[in-house]
Amino acid sequence: MNTAYEKMIHDLAPKKFSWKGNAWVAVLVLIILAGIYSYVQQLKHGLVITGMRDYALWGIYISNFVFFVAVSLVGSLITAILRLSDVHWSTPLTRIAEIIAVAAIIMAGIAIIIDMGRPDRVLNLFVHGRLQSPIIWDVIVISTYLVLSILFLYYPLLPDFTLLSKHFTGNSKLAKWYRVLSLNWSGNERQVRIYSRSIKVLSVLIIPVAFAIHTVTAWLFETTYRPGWDSTNFGPYFVAGAFVAGSSAVIVVMYVLRKTYKLDDYITDRHFDLMGKILVMLSLLYLYFNINEYLMPTYKSTEEEAGHLRSLFLGEYAWLFWTAIVGGLVVPVVVLIFPQGRKPLPLFVVSLAVVTGAWWKRYLIVIPTLSHPFLPIEGVPEAWRHYSPTWMEWSITAATLASALLIVTFLVRFLPIIPIHETAEERGLLEGQSVNK
Amino acid sequence: MEAEKDNQQKSRRSFVEQGLKFGLLTAASGALLAKVFGKSESPDAEATIEVMSTDGTLMQVPASAVEHTHEKKSGYNPREGFPNRKFVMVVDLAKCRNARKCQSSCNKNHYITGENAWIKIYKMQDSEKSAPYWQPTLCQHCDEPACVKVCPVDATFKRRDGIVLIDNERCIGCRFCMAACPYSVRVFNWSDPWQGDSVEQAEYTPDYAGIPSQKGTVDKCDFCPHMIDKGELPHCVSACPNDVFSFGDMYEDTVTNGSGQSFKLSKLLKDRAGYRLMESLGTEPSVYYLPPSDRIVDFEEGLENYTEFKSVDKPQEP
Numbered sequence: 121m122n123t124a125y126e127k128m129i130h131d132l133a134p135k136k137f138s139w140k141g142n143a144w145v146a147v148l149v150l151i152i153l154a155g156i157y158s159y160v161q162q163l164k165h166g167l168v169i170t171g172m173r174d175y176a177l178w179g180i181y182i183s184n185f186v187f188f189v190a191v192s193l194v195g196s197l198i199t200a201i202l203r204l205s206d207v208h209w210s211t212p213l214t215r216i217a218e219i220i221a222v223a224a225i226i227m228a229g230i231a232i233i234i235d236m237g238r239p240d241r242v243l244n245l246f247v248h249g250r251l252q253s254p255i256i257w258d259v260i261v262i263s264t265y266l267v268l269s270i271l272f273l274y275y276p277l278l279p280d281f282t283l284l285s286k287h288f289t290g291n292s293k294l295a296k297w298y299r300v301l302s303l304n305w306s307g308n309e310r311q312v313r314i315y316s317r318s319i320k321v322l323s324v325l326i327i328p329v330a331f332a333i334h335t336v337t338a339w340l341f342e343t344t345y346r347p348g349w350d351s352t353n354f355g356p357y358f359v360a361g362a363f364v365a366g367s368s369a370v371i372v373v374m375y376v377l378r379k380t381y382k383l384d385d386y387i388t389d390r391h392f393d394l395m396g397k398i399l400v401m402l403s404l405l406y407l408y409f410n411i412n413e414y415l416m417p418t419y420k421s422t423e424e425e426a427g428h429l430r431s432l433f434l435g436e437y438a439w440l441f442w443t444a445i446v447g448g449l450v451v452p453v454v455v456l457i458f459p460q461g462r463k464p465l466p467l468f469v470v471s472l473a474v475v476t477g478a479w480w481k482r483y484l485i486v487i488p489t490l491s492h493p494f495l496p497i498e499g500v501p502e503a504w505r506h507y508s509p510t511w512m513e514w515s516i517t518a519a520t521l522a523s524a525l526l527i528v529t530f531l532v533r534f535l536p537i538i539p540i541h542e543t544a545e546e547r548g549l550l551e552g553q554s555v556n557k
Numbered sequence: 558m559e560a561e562k563d564n565q566q567k568s569r570r571s572f573v574e575q576g577l578k579f580g581l582l583t584a585a586s587g588a589l590l591a592k593v594f595g596k597s598e599s600p601d602a603e604a605t606i607e608v609m610s611t612d613g614t615l616m617q618v619p620a621s622a623v624e625h626t627h628e629k630k631s632g633y634n635p636r637e638g639f640p641n642r643k644f645v646m647v648v649d650l651a652k653c654r655n656a657r658k659c660q661s662s663c664n665k666n667h668y669i670t671g672e673n674a675w676i677k678i679y680k681m682q683d684s685e686k687s688a689p690y691w692q693p694t695l696c697q698h699c700d701e702p703a704c705v706k707v708c709p710v711d712a713t714f715k716r717r718d719g720i721v722l723i724d725n726e727r728c729i730g731c732r733f734c735m736a737a738c739p740y741s742v743r744v745f746n747w748s749d750p751w752q753g754d755s756v757e758q759a760e761y762t763p764d765y766a767g768i769p770s771q772k773g774t775v776d777k778c779d780f781c782p783h784m785i786d787k788g789e790l791p792h793c794v795s796a797c798p799n800d801v802f803s804f805g806d807m808y809e810d811t812v813t814n815g816s817g818q819s820f821k822l823s824k825l826l827k828d829r830a831g832y833r834l835m836e837s838l839g840t841e842p843s844v845y846y847l848p849p850s851d852r853i854v855d856f857e858e859g860l861e862n863y864t865e866f867k868s869v870d871k872p873q874e875p
Binding site: 167493 | 672673674677678679680681694703706707708709710711712727728729730731732733735736737739740741743744745746747748749772773774775835838864865866867868
């Protein structure tokens with residue numbers, strides 16, 4: 121009997137929520153219900169219930185969509201890129217990253233449908249789809265990424281499902297579910313061979329698709345002529361920003377989970393330290409792209425660009441812009457350079473700031489450009505010159521964020537958040553231990 | 558060399574386009590062929606149209622039968638446009654004094670109930686020391702339309718006669734075309750347009766935009782194909798008291814203004830140094846502007862009618 125192994129399964133098997141967990145779910149459900157109410161109003165009255173109008177023709181639905189796509193990229197970073205580079209310390213974080221990726225990409229798809237004026241015609245995208253349109257590219261890459269992400273979450277779970285079906289012998293219903301999901305995994309040689317090869321193939325496949333989802337999302341803007349979007353820098357700029365948003369989201373979630381489930385043995389201070397270092401590197405990379413994105417047009421200051429940039433640096437968006445850049449990137453980098461800053465709690469706080477800054481950064485990419493068209497804004501009510509989201513719009517957006525968190529919560533409730541089998545393997549706990557025993 | 562490459566690209570593009578159109582025809586041809594060959598009555602002998610069958614053979618089909626499959630009252634396909642025409646507009650900025658009759662006529666005839674007109678008269682001044690002028694701006698019906706390029710569902714489309722239209726029964730309301738259009742001419746139906754029973758119950762066709770408008774879809778200037786079909790000028794052209802607009806056919810090299818005077822298009826553009834908006838973007842608009850030089854009207858006069866925050870007059874609330 122390998123007691124360390126038994127203890128580990130016991131530690132990591134999914135557990136029922138305490139009252140805190142239930143309260144958390146209740147809050148999320150309430151936010152989602154409020155959002156559903158607003159969305160029903162939107163279906164009834166049209167997009168007039170939002171703050172969007174003919175000039176500010178996209179708003180927080182779209183910036184929120186871009187945020188979700190950004191966050192979902194982290195699955196490929198932590199699970200695929202690190203896995204392929206033979207980095208093993210990240211193994212306990214892979215499932216968290218993959219869960220976040222799946223939740224975010226599902227909500228990205230829903231967010232884009234929420235923005236549509238005629239969601240009843242969503243099937244036209246398939247019936248009448250034109251390959252020349254970047255929206256169709258997005259539909260293709262996002263659905264591909266969704267499938268790959270789910271597979272990438274699922275395959276490494278197979279051994280764990282078998283473990284869990286044995287662990288939950290007292291709960292026949294749960295055990296049955298795990299057994300069905302394990303696809304009869306017994307850990308024999310043939311299964312292990314297929315399993316490791318599939319994961320390797322997926323790791324390779326998911327990287328270009330992940331880059332594609334965010335590059336194509338950047339192209340949705342870049343294919344227009346508008347100042348602020350008409351930039352050759354946009355693809356890599358979006359991808360770099362996505363890694364920042366995603367890795368800070370992972371840090372936030374891993375902190376909460378470690379605290380809730382007392383996982384200090386598995387998610388150690390070293391994990392926070394290393395994730396902090398990764399975040400510094402990614403933030404610096406993103407800052408570099410930001411400098412390219414803003415400095416060169418400022419240097420030239422063509423008439424079109426100048427108006428847009430002035431509104432960001434000094435005008436109506438200045439407060440938001442500098443808070444997002446300084447509070448969401450510069451200060452975090454400075455804090456995280458110091459080892460003390462990479463301790464779990466400070467890192468958690470900083471990551472929360474980064475992820476919030478990342479959400480607003482998307483707002484700053486989408487909205488200000490739209491208030492600076494080539495021709496003057498005339499002949500429309502004065503309110504149309506500025507966009508401010510309505511509370512219904514906010515409640516729908518909040519509901520999409522809450523839904524993403526609810527998906528994460530649901531998966532955390534039923535899946536082992538730390539890959540049991542892989543961690544045991546890496547710790548050498550499987551000596552003389554067969555999974556199917 | 559450059560030109561040759563361009564030509565090659567164009568011919569390739571038109572080849573692809575034609576292929577697609579044949580494809581569309583083919584799709585409809587199943588029922589059509591059954592109709593033509595299944596019935597014993599002899600098809601009209603005179604006019605025929607060449608279509609490609611699924612196995613790639615070309616065959617002649619009576620033109621009348623093809624028209625019949627597209628339920629179109631005036632006998633032309635609103636997605637194809639009028640054959641052998643290329644519509645063009647000339648806007649003479651030297652004559653515009655912001656009378657806004659073009660706008661009110663357009664609003665009225667297209668039953669516009671929103672807050673944003675499809676034709677706007679902008680107060681323009683290119684630089685501090687240059688003279689201000691009024692610039693009527695409508696859909697430019699570009700030959701390389703940015704809006705059509707990005708539409709994911711082929712709801713907005715370019716016809717052979719140069720007109721860009723929207724199929725409001727296909728539009729999914731993503732508003733990408735509005736983001737792509739550099740001329741800000743597209744408007745969205747943010748709410749139900751409430752155009753009244755007679756309009757709302759009218760049969761929809763893309764070549765009479767606004768009849769009826771549909772919630773959650775995009776609208777814009779349609780160059781009035783429904784007027785062209787009747788042999789008349791677009792509403793804005795005939796409504797203008799100052800003959801600012803001339804409308805015509807590029808192939809005939811003629812444009813006609815609201816008073817019925819016709820001009821040779823090429824000569825007009827040459828003599829008056831015509832230009833197009835944002836030529837550098839490569840959108841190839843079908844609307845030409847004549848610069849506001851040697852003006853017979855006073856810019857100041859137009860200020861009386863200038864409404865910075867309004868372009869659609871609403872009926873007084875009871």
